[in-house]
Amino acid sequence: MINLTLFRRLLRGHRIRLAVGLAVVVVWSLLFPVIYKAFQDSIAGKPIPPGAGNFSSLAGTISVGFIHPISIALFGILSAGLTVGALSGERQRGTLELLLSRPLSRRKILLTMLLEGLVGAALVSLAYIVGTVLGAQIAGVTDQLAFEQLPILWVYGALFWGMFATIGIATSGSFDNTAPSMAITVSFIMANYIIEVIGSFWDVVEPYRFLSLFNHFSPVDLLNGTVDSSSALIFGVVALIAAGWALYIFPRRDLAAPN
Amino acid sequence: MSNSFAIQTRALSKHYGRTGEIKALNAVDLEIKEGELFGFLGPNGAGKSTAIRTLLGFLHPTAGSATVLGLDIVKDSVEIRRRVGYLPSGFAVYDYMSGREYLDHMRALSGRPSLLRHRVMEALELSDAILKRPVRDYSRGMRQKIGVVQALETDPELLILDEPSEGLDPLMQRSLQELLLERVAAGRTVFFSSHLISEVERICNRVAIVRGGKLVALETVETLVRFQRRRVDALVARKPTRLTSLAGVFSVKVAPEGKSGYRISCEAESAAVPKLIARLQTSGLRDLLIEAASLEEAFMSYYGDARHSSGAVQVFPEVAEVKKTLPKAAAKRAVAKRAPAKKSPTKKAAPKKSAAKKRSSR
Numbered sequence: 001m002i003n004l005t006l007f008r009r010l011l012r013g014h015r016i017r018l019a020v021g022l023a024v025v026v027v028w029s030l031l032f033p034v035i036y037k038a039f040q041d042s043i044a045g046k047p048i049p050p051g052a053g054n055f056s057s058l059a060g061t062i063s064v065g066f067i068h069p070i071s072i073a074l075f076g077i078l079s080a081g082l083t084v085g086a087l088s089g090e091r092q093r094g095t096l097e098l099l100l101s102r103p104l105s106r107r108k109i110l111l112t113m114l115l116e117g118l119v120g121a122a123l124v125s126l127a128y129i130v131g132t133v134l135g136a137q138i139a140g141v142t143d144q145l146a147f148e149q150l151p152i153l154w155v156y157g158a159l160f161w162g163m164f165a166t167i168g169i170a171t172s173g174s175f176d177n178t179a180p181s182m183a184i185t186v187s188f189i190m191a192n193y194i195i196e197v198i199g200s201f202w203d204v205v206e207p208y209r210f211l212s213l214f215n216h217f218s219p220v221d222l223l224n225g226t227v228d229s230s231s232a233l234i235f236g237v238v239a240l241i242a243a244g245w246a247l248y249i250f251p252r253r254d255l256a257a258p259n
Numbered sequence: 260m261s262n263s264f265a266i267q268t269r270a271l272s273k274h275y276g277r278t279g280e281i282k283a284l285n286a287v288d289l290e291i292k293e294g295e296l297f298g299f300l301g302p303n304g305a306g307k308s309t310a311i312r313t314l315l316g317f318l319h320p321t322a323g324s325a326t327v328l329g330l331d332i333v334k335d336s337v338e339i340r341r342r343v344g345y346l347p348s349g350f351a352v353y354d355y356m357s358g359r360e361y362l363d364h365m366r367a368l369s370g371r372p373s374l375l376r377h378r379v380m381e382a383l384e385l386s387d388a389i390l391k392r393p394v395r396d397y398s399r400g401m402r403q404k405i406g407v408v409q410a411l412e413t414d415p416e417l418l419i420l421d422e423p424s425e426g427l428d429p430l431m432q433r434s435l436q437e438l439l440l441e442r443v444a445a446g447r448t449v450f451f452s453s454h455l456i457s458e459v460e461r462i463c464n465r466v467a468i469v470r471g472g473k474l475v476a477l478e479t480v481e482t483l484v485r486f487q488r489r490r491v492d493a494l495v496a497r498k499p500t501r502l503t504s505l506a507g508v509f510s511v512k513v514a515p516e517g518k519s520g521y522r523i524s525c526e527a528e529s530a531a532v533p534k535l536i537a538r539l540q541t542s543g544l545r546d547l548l549i550e551a552a553s554l555e556e557a558f559m560s561y562y563g564d565a566r567h568s569s570g571a572v573q574v575f576p577e578v579a580e581v582k583k584t585l586p587k588a589a590a591k592r593a594v595a596k597r598a599p600a601k602k603s604p605t606k607k608a609a610p611k612k613s614a615a616k617k618r619s620s621r
Contacts, residue, residue: 003368005364005368006368009364013355094349095353097317098345098347098351098352098365099368100315100317100340101315101345101347102340102368103338103340103368103370104337104340104368105336105337254317254319256317256318257312257347257348258349
């Protein structure tokens with residue numbers, strides 16, 4: 001199914017991006033329990049101000065961090081960002097030639113590159129949770145953290161961003177250079193995010209929020225143990241469609257000599 | 260050389276465009292025997308790389324079929340690549356790796372042991388110190404050497420090399436040629452494309468010339484050269500008559516040369532040379548130089564001569580004529596008899612005291 005030699009080389013090629021990115025995610029995510037504690041201290045003994053929303057609970061604050069635009073960028077770079085340039089980037093640089101001259105089927109190459117994206121999604125989701133736990137320790141709010149729910153949050157986070165990594169490999173296998181695959185993947189993520197955000201305050205768009213994949217990813221519900229497992233099914237189906245397309249189109253493409 | 264084929268194509272075609280109007284490869288029939296060193300010639304865009312990429316499964320043929328080492332290029336692509344060493348044109352590497360890491364990585368992906376790395380490194384003057392440096396610091400030629408090493412080091416049964424001399428200096432080109440000859444001597448097959456006609460002429464058993472996606476010539480180097488027109492330069496005492504009426508004699512130019520007579524220059528097919536000499540002798544032949552044909556001239560005749568644009572596989576006219584009328588073995592003998600030997604392509608019928616002009620077509 002996959003080639004370990006190629007997988008190790010892919011990880012090695014992205015090691016700096018992964019190391020720096022994961023470190024940034026840990027630091028970024030540990031801020032949210034600290035912000036939560038600071039907020040709670042500032043309103044101690046007072047009624048919760050209107051608009052405080054998710055910041056009224058630790059689970060809500062962590063959830064805000066999980067879908068914050070900066071988090072979206074970080075998660076995207078470390079999951080879909082690994083796959084979107086995987087095949088098209090090798091093609092653009094001319095290195096796919098030699099890779100394909102080895103006894104590896106195109107499907108095996110594609111699945112190995114997809115695995116790297118899935119590992120990236122799993123690691124970035126784990127880094128966020130590690131940062132959250134560290135932040136809770138620093139802020140002294142570990143008693144409010146639902147530790148038993150963290151594994152399910154990790155699984156859903158990995159699945160959610162793994163889905164975008166799969167879309168990344170599907171676009172990557174469809175083009176000869178990275179620009180169009182990057183544009184399509186980023187546009188897809190942005191469109192989903194914008195529908196969700198705009199739909200949260202604009203009645204006209206609100207009925208269409210269910211179309212956004214972000215609408216089905218609710219860290220606060222996961223932390224509160226009220227998750228609807230159909231969202232996992234949705235992420236899985238979207239990922240399977242993307243993977244199916246990639247496995248169909250890439251082996252059938254003509255790979256002419258690079259310019 | 261074995262009788263089984265390392266590469267065999269049957270009407271192999273690759274067309275592009277919505278209606279297949281761009282014929283990058285058009286009904287190519289090719290048979291390369293195991294143990295052959297086969298040259299593939301043609302300018303940019305002629306279809307060389309398309310043919311190679313189709314054989315390796317990078318491109319899907321529009322029509323026709325092909326086998327590599329007896330395996331179907333569509334069904335058995337992975338197995339073919341297990342047994343083939345490949346060097347693409349414009350070879351690219353992972354810049355963050357050192358030369359050694361790159362070679363180790365490519366060898367590991369091939370799943371075969373490295374048998375010839377040290378021999379190839381030695382021939383191409385690649386030291387361990389060089390291999391420790393990051394590939395991004397390598398010159399163009401150095402990268403090409405790494406490409407040659409990765410293609411040859413596992414001692415594959417078949418080497419497919421697309422412009423292997425690209426970026427190498429003349430000394431290294433010669434070393435590479437020696438390496439390829441070594442592999443062929445060890446029973447391996449080499450199929451390579453090149454712009455360097457002299458390289459192909461020097462080391463190849465047979466050569467194919469492609470033009471516009473079609474195979475326009477497929478012969479041994481010797482045959483291609485043998486049937487190429489000779490350039491004739493003669494000095495005669497009297498102005499010759501009716502030279503242009505001789506069959507197989509072209510581009511005749513006659514110019515007076517002081518008191519010594521007339522300078523004749525023309526091109527002649529090999530079969531016409533004896534009659535031409537006889538005609539010149541009747542005009543008082545004083546000096547004669549017949550230049551050896553080169554593969555480059557044969558190649559250029561296909562690209563400079565519209566007569567060959569029909570695209571069908573063409574052997575030279577004399578060969579085609581003999582092959583049509585005689586059984587295979589008899590045709591071979593007849594062709595050999597009609598053609599002058601390659602080793603003595605220059606005929607001199609000049610008086611003893613005349614000084615031969617030295618020219619080089621290469």
